[in-house]
Amino acid sequence: MIQPSKRKIREPRITLVGAGPGDPELITMKGANALKDADVVLYDALVNEKVLEYASADSIRVFVGKRSGAHSSTQEEINKLMVDYALHYGHVVRLKGGDPFVFGRGYEELNFAEGYSIPAKVIPGLSSSISVPGLQQIPVTHRGLSESFWVVTGTTTSGAISNDLYEAARTKATVVVLMGLNKLKDIVKLYQTEHKNNLPVAVIQSGSTDNEKLAIGIVDTIVEVVEEKGIEAPAILVFGEVVSLHPDFQPIRDFFAAIKEEL
Numbered sequence: 001m002i003q004p005s006k007r008k009i010r011e012p013r014i015t016l017v018g019a020g021p022g023d024p025e026l027i028t029m030k031g032a033n034a035l036k037d038a039d040v041v042l043y044d045a046l047v048n049e050k051v052l053e054y055a056s057a058d059s060i061r062v063f064v065g066k067r068s069g070a071h072s073s074t075q076e077e078i079n080k081l082m083v084d085y086a087l088h089y090g091h092v093v094r095l096k097g098g099d100p101f102v103f104g105r106g107y108e109e110l111n112f113a114e115g116y117s118i119p120a121k122v123i124p125g126l127s128s129s130i131s132v133p134g135l136q137q138i139p140v141t142h143r144g145l146s147e148s149f150w151v152v153t154g155t156t157t158s159g160a161i162s163n164d165l166y167e168a169a170r171t172k173a174t175v176v177v178l179m180g181l182n183k184l185k186d187i188v189k190l191y192q193t194e195h196k197n198n199l200p201v202a203v204i205q206s207g208s209t210d211n212e213k214l215a216i217g218i219v220d221t222i223v224e225v226v227e228e229k230g231i232e233a234p235a236i237l238v239f240g241e242v243v244s245l246h247p248d249f250q251p252i253r254d255f256f257a258a259i260k261e262e263l
Contacts, residue, residue, distance in 0.1 A: 010039065010090030014082060014113045016106050018099040018125015019043075021132050023208035024050040031123045035059075038093035040085040042078065046097030046234060048209065060089065075105060079112040086118050099127040103153055103178055127151070129176040132207030133238050136214060138246050140174045145241040148173040154180015154187065154237070161186050169194050174240035181235045184223055191219045191239065200243035200252075205235040216248040 015034045020026035027035075035041060035054040043052065045065025052061055064073040064081065073081070078094075086092045100106030100122055113120040129151040133140055140149040150168045154161065154177045161183050168175045169190040180187060181203070191199060201222040205213040217225040219239070243249060 009088070012086035012090060012092075012118050014086050014092045014094060014109075014118055014120040015123060016094045016096065016100040016109060016120065017123045018104075018127075019047045019051050019095050019097055020126040021098060021128040021135075021208040022046070022048050022206060024048050024053070026126050026131065026208060027051055027054070028123065028125065031125060034093050034123055035095070038091050039089040040092045041095055042082060042085070042092065043095040044097050047095050051095070055093075060085070075108065079109060082109060083113060083116050083118060086113070087116075096125070097128070099125045102127040102129060102151065128207055128236055129178060132204050132236055133176065133202070133242075135208055136202065136204060136246060138202060138238060139242050140176065140238075140240075142242050142245065145244075146172065146174045149240075150175045152177050152180075154178065154183045165190055169196070169239075172241075174238065174242050177237040177239070179234075180237050181226075181231070181233045184226060184237065187237065187239075188219055188223055199239060200241060200249055202238040202243045202246065203231050203235055204238070205231045205233075207236065214248070216243065216246055216252070218252065 017031045017034050032054040036056060038055055038059050040060045040062065041052060041055050042062045042064050064078050082092055082094055094109055096104045096106065098104060106122065110120050130140055141147065150173050152162055152164045152168055152175060156162050165187060177187060197220045199219045201217055201219055203215040203222060203226050213229055213231050215222065215225045215229045215231050
């Protein structure tokens with residue numbers, strides 16, 4: 001049971017804050033200011049704990065994230081904690097990696113807070129779907145290469161591959177897949193079925209952090225390259241011609257050019 005604060009309890013309110021892709025400097029100023037004002041911070045596994053340094057020293061920090069093989073809070077538990085802490089302490093910041101509304105279930109939490117008549121607002125964050133490729137100088141759109149981009153979850157709540165990926169693989173758009181590393185082989189097969197064997201692909205682990213790793217290849221080789229590089233989750237997948245703009249793709253381009261000349 002949550003014990004009431006000995007401090008003067010402020011009016012309950014909740015702020016959903018996007019922490020960005022991982023680098024603590026990539027949180028917005030507005031997000032950092034919300035943390036500074038928080039009485040309680042509920043934070044996810046993908047949040048760099050250095051971001052918590054923006055919070056007041058006497059704030060309560062509660063880890064509610066998910067890690068493979070470790071205890072994780074259910075969404076229902078998180079919703080209840082968020083409301084209970086707001087009622088007992090005042091201002092609760094619900095801190096999420098990336099952006100709260102990009103596969104972050106932020107709207108569910110917003111709706112739950114409103115059900116208890118607790119004022120709630122959202123402070124967006126930099127989504128890894130755009131910022132992580134950008135930090136690698138891979139644009140998700142580029143004139144002549146890609147006129148649009150898709151952001152798709154790799155794995156649904158049932159554990160199956162997202163049906164949207166079947167449609168995405170048929171387009172010329174850049175396709176960014178979140179939470180899809182364990183489905184990489186299945187996604188590759190989708191692109192091979194569409195005869196896109198030579199489409200450039202990037203896999204980026206822990207983008208913007210000290211643990212960042214990059215694998216660059218094509219549809220037919222990316223699984224092998226990911227294994228060679230030892231890429232692990234969390235990672236994003238980027239399928240599209242824009243990946244060819246990365247400097248590491250030049251040797252691959254040269255290789256195929258040489259083969260073409262020989263033929």
